[in-house]
Amino acid sequence: MSNLQSASAIPSATLREDYSPPDWLVPEIALDFSLDPARTLVRARMTVVRHEAHDEPLRLDGEGLKLLEVRRNGEKLDDGDWMLDDERLTIPLTGSEATVETLVEILPEKNSQLMGLYASGGILCTQCEAEGFRRITFFPDRPDVLTRYSVRMEADRKRFPVLLSNGDCVESGDGENGAHWARWEDPWPKPCYLFALVAGDLSANRDTFVTRSGKEVALAIWVREADLPKTSHAMQALKDSMAWDEHVYGREYDLSQFNIVAVSDFNFGAMENKSLNIFNSRYILADAETATDADFEAIAGVVAHEYFHNWSGNRVTCRDWFQLSLKEGFTVFRDQQFSADQGSAAVARIGDVRMLRAAQFPEDAGPLAHPVRPESYIEISNFYTATVYNKGAELIRMMHAMLGPHDFRKGADLYFERHDGTAATCEDFVTAMEDASGTDLGQFRLWYSQSGTPKVTAKLDYEAEDASAVLTLSQTVPATPGQPEKKPMAIPLKTALLGERSGRPIVAEHLVMLTDNEQEIVFEGLREPPVLSINRDFTAPVAMDSEKDPATLAFLSAHDDDPFARYEAMQQLMVETIIDAVSGRPVDHDPVIEAVRQTLTDPDLDKAFIAEAVLLPSESFVGDQMLIVEPEAIHRAREALRDDLGETLAEDWRAAYAASSGNAYTYNPAATGLRRLRAVALGYVAASGLDEAPQLATDQFESADNMTDRQAALAVLANSEWPERTGALEQFYDRYRNDALVLDKWFMAQALSTREDTLASVEALSRHPDFSIDNPNRLRSLVGAFGSNQRAFHAASGHGYRFLADFILKADAINPQTAARLLPPLGKWRRFDEERGAMMRAELERILAGPNLSKDVFEQASKSLG
Ligand code: PHE
Ligand code: ZN
Numbered sequence: 009m010s011n012l013q014s015a016s017a018i019p020s021a022t023l024r025e026d027y028s029p030p031d032w033l034v035p036e037i038a039l040d041f042s043l044d045p046a047r048t049l050v051r052a053r054m055t056v057v058r059h060e061a062h063d064e065p066l067r068l069d070g071e072g073l074k075l076l077e078v079r080r081n082g083e084k085l086d087d088g089d090w091m092l093d094d095e096r097l098t099i100p101l102t103g104s105e106a107t108v109e110t111l112v113e114i115l116p117e118k119n120s121q122l123m124g125l126y127a128s129g130g131i132l133c134t135q136c137e138a139e140g141f142r143r144i145t146f147f148p149d150r151p152d153v154l155t156r157y158s159v160r161m162e163a164d165r166k167r168f169p170v171l172l173s174n175g176d177c178v179e180s181g182d183g184e185n186g187a188h189w190a191r192w193e194d195p196w197p198k199p200c201y202l203f204a205l206v207a208g209d210l211s212a213n214r215d216t217f218v219t220r221s222g223k224e225v226a227l228a229i230w231v232r233e234a235d236l237p238k239t240s241h242a243m244q245a246l247k248d249s250m251a252w253d254e255h256v257y258g259r260e261y262d263l264s265q266f267n268i269v270a271v272s273d274f275n276f277g278a279m280e281n282k283s284l285n286i287f288n289s290r291y292i293l294a295d296a297e298t299a300t301d302a303d304f305e306a307i308a309g310v311v312a313h314e315y316f317h318n319w320s321g322n323r324v325t326c327r328d329w330f331q332l333s334l335k336e337g338f339t340v341f342r343d344q345q346f347s348a349d350q351g352s353a354a355v356a357r358i359g360d361v362r363m364l365r366a367a368q369f370p371e372d373a374g375p376l377a378h379p380v381r382p383e384s385y386i387e388i389s390n391f392y393t394a395t396v397y398n399k400g401a402e403l404i405r406m407m408h409a410m411l412g413p414h415d416f417r418k419g420a421d422l423y424f425e426r427h428d429g430t431a432a433t434c435e436d437f438v439t440a441m442e443d444a445s446g447t448d449l450g451q452f453r454l455w456y457s458q459s460g461t462p463k464v465t466a467k468l469d470y471e472a473e474d475a476s477a478v479l480t481l482s483q484t485v486p487a488t489p490g491q492p493e494k495k496p497m498a499i500p501l502k503t504a505l506l507g508e509r510s511g512r513p514i515v516a517e518h519l520v521m522l523t524d525n526e527q528e529i530v531f532e533g534l535r536e537p538p539v540l541s542i543n544r545d546f547t548a549p550v551a552m553d554s555e556k557d558p559a560t561l562a563f564l565s566a567h568d569d570d571p572f573a574r575y576e577a578m579q580q581l582m583v584e585t586i587i588d589a590v591s592g593r594p595v596d597h598d599p600v601i602e603a604v605r606q607t608l609t610d611p612d613l614d615k616a617f618i619a620e621a622v623l624l625p626s627e628s629f630v631g632d633q634m635l636i637v638e639p640e641a642i643h644r645a646r647e648a649l650r651d652d653l654g655e656t657l658a659e660d661w662r663a664a665y666a667a668s669s670g671n672a673y674t675y676n677p678a679a680t681g682l683r684r685l686r687a688v689a690l691g692y693v694a695a696s697g698l699d700e701a702p703q704l705a706t707d708q709f710e711s712a713d714n715m716t717d718r719q720a721a722l723a724v725l726a727n728s729e730w731p732e733r734t735g736a737l738e739q740f741y742d743r744y745r746n747d748a749l750v751l752d753k754w755f756m757a758q759a760l761s762t763r764e765d766t767l768a769s770v771e772a773l774s775r776h777p778d779f780s781i782d783n784p785n786r787l788r789s790l791v792g793a794f795g796s797n798q799r800a801f802h803a804a805s806g807h808g809y810r811f812l813a814d815f816i817l818k819a820d821a822i823n824p825q826t827a828a829r830l831l832p833p834l835g836k837w838r839r840f841d842e843e844r845g846a847m848m849r850a851e852l853e854r855i856l857a858g859p860n861l862s863k864d865v866f867e868q869a870s871k872s873l874g
Contacts, residue, residue, distance in 0.1 A: 029059060032148065034057075036054065037055075038052070040159075042163075048113070050111070050144060051109065058101075065100045065101060068147055071094075073143070075112055077110065082107065120782060121824060122273055130209065141200035152431040156197050157203060158192075159193075159205065161192075161207065162187050168209065171206075174281060175192050176193060194283070198322065202280070206284065227247070235289075246268070249315040252349065268314075272288075283318075292311075297715060298715055300715050300719050301684070332392070340401035361572070366628065367394035377459045377488040386863050387866075415444060458495070463485075465482050466479065466540060468540040476534060480528050500548055503519075508536055508563070512567075540556075541564065558584070559599065561578070575620060583629070585599070586642065590634070590645050607621050637798075654696035655695075673714040683720075687716070687720035705721050705730075705732070715750070722737070726758055728763075740754055745778065748783070753789070762797075794808070812834060815827075817854075824865060827865050832872075
């Protein structure tokens, strides 16, 4: 008995292999909302059609709904005519078609999970992906049920003057007692996760876009009236995205309006609901005073991402949630291509790889590793991961590299043509690429099923006598949870050879396919000794070990004609130098200093590129390269290298700082490049120990005419021991205390500080009146950022672990999705010394023992211990 109980308390897993098509389809639904934050009534009338022969009843998912009425073919049913449990409503049906109607009550104001219909700052809005629609009404909540929606909503006109849903508004009018109503229809059948509704006191920034076939689309970005001036950048990004998708993929928009709404409480970045995108306000609102260049770039990227989903996600959707990367990997790849086209492609690529290495490589190397197409999940929300999104995008990019742009486009066209209006699989995408190009992607498919970051070694042996060289490549894919044994992958590597004397390419770039465990490639007719340049542009998401000595790395960092490879050589040189110091080997900073000097003073290089190239790898990234991470030693070694770089090149940093200063604010690639370099130079000036450093930072902080410069100065001050620090933080707080998105930056600057006392200051900030555990942005800006601060989080006392675990438990009772996303730093326990590892485990166990744990946190914590 007790056994049975505890067994049933463990949430069960859903398996990919268990997929079966739906028993009942729902071609049409009419929804009628009587909206009130305190108590909303939802009437749903749907036509259901038996799908193939079976005698299963109709099963509708539902969660947290108060069921008031059920009708079948117009006739009200008695309680005994249907069955209801925690998760579903079962209604027996005869015949091949029926009309089913339900009436439910929901409580938007009490919805702190931010899934389903909820209230954010007086606005009512919905979030349905992945399984939130079942928190609005009873429905087969799965992406392979495609339905035409007609939505009527009624609400108080004063509180909710604007009523929006998918498609077009076809009717509206007045109701009783100051109410008004509107009816919206979406002609495109869609899965319920793309349903959306918004009601609120909103103002629109309106514009239009004319598609290439001449159709006019009305565009609107809806925000609180005071925020209207901050919407122009997002609007421009939307129009650029619409034009780009026509131009690059031949994809045109398919409705007469496109609406975006910004809300301040949102679990993720944004959501691609059909023609009614709902955004976390941080990915819409921007002006020079309150948003950094990085914010502007992120906004353009997310606006593009959500817009691109209209084809890669909405017109062709996913058959089941195991196929999530079908829409997400492809759409991330598309938004990366778009961003690369807006400014420097090289800097964009460096950003993509930085992100992959910061979030996805650690995931792939830890207890939560899973394939791009997972095999099982307990809670699907836990699979909106860097693996599904960013590694998924790398898979699409590899196909792009193997097929070439022309055949890749043919493959994309074929994919859209074949699967338009349906729910498809990752396999369908790969097959379309294969069929359109005639390329065999058989072995390549392993990238979808095998998890773990492949490790590739590359060794070049030069034979001077016969002017030839042999490149020996080998690969291993590490064991990951549930996958002890791996097969060799098909790994595309853009490769070139540079002349050691001339510094110029002597074997031009070409694509090498590594498909075996080990492979040899011979190069002949070499005019001079060669230097290997491999995985250029980061063709494949692998960890590359090319056994290069510091001199060769320094050479490549100055001469490689592929900007990514150039950046990469410098990073590797820096990482190795830091690791030497941590491991107690003799340390020589000079190769790094010399390489940085060369890059910094190279007049031909793009400023944004220089800024990226001279930046030291993060402490976490250095830790990820070690078997056992030593956070304090890494911190000291990295700081020592930074100080040495600052001091030795003090004049060059001052010069770079001066040369990138004195410009009035504009937003364009050249100006953002200068600001980026200015920020990096300021950081090194601070490290130099120059007397003028505190004054320079304070001046920049106080006189900045934009948030990029101000925040950069604040970060330097927040990391410093200078007396000016406190005043700057106070000033920043006073100036922006009423702007939530900027206040997030204030919390984050302190949570990311490299100072010794960061843990204590973060604990104090968690009691600050402006801290709130309910708002996901605020929670992430303090607690999430802290979890990524390697030194502070891994403080030897273990108090960092306890702090994070406390917050995960507290947040879980409010918002399980967001709580679960804070957990991964604790899962790294195997990578730390015994004392730290034991304390981290103990916190995971304490979390698991928590009362009423959500499926979300249960899955992450139990797998992390596993
Ligand atoms: N589908 C959204 C995107 O990637 C992300 C998202 C998932 C948002 C789940 C909310 C909830 O654009
Ligand atoms: Zn997406």
